[in-house]
Amino acid sequence: MCVGIPMQVKSLPSEGRAVCVGRGQTENLDVMLLGNVEAGDWVLAWNGMAVKKITPERAVQVDKALDAVEAAMNGGTPDVNDAFADIVANTGKLPPHLQKQLEGKK
Template sequence: MCIGIPMQVIAVHEYVAMCEQAAGSLPETVDTMLVGSVSVGDWLLVYKGAAREHLTPDRAQQITQALQALDAVRHGHDFEGFFTDLIEREPPLPAHLRSTSS
């Protein structure tokens, strides 16, 4: 399984960008050919060194929290705090799974 990592652009070159996962992390070179133009400050979803889509800052934060939750579970720690948007709320079913009968 390949997991996309949210990364923020810190420098832009012709077809690559220097990106970091979090402030202060080591920068990585990311191929941006699949997403088109990027600007410093943009968030990208990166798979194996290639950006696959632009992200909003909120979506980047959600994905980062989900990845942190996976790491917490892996180490036997509590993970509920990473999903505050789901606490005391039942996640809605996607439209194609909802009942059409009344």
């Protein structure tokens, strides 16, 4: 399993590179996979690369989930309903494309 870290683009020092900040660290990431990236954009960083653009709201969700995992690893009891609200809200629901298939078989 890999975990993307939400980071915000602060500057673009050269073509295909972005200085990004997130979770208390600064990294110079390869952004060639993303096409047009601008200062202020949010990305998921993994292994020295920005692999996906995300919204600021999604960055907050991912940060909450990472905070919860870190707390659990340190013996804490995180609020799972808050940390994984997007998953909790979808519990028991099929993705739309599978729901359509199920409805088509009735």
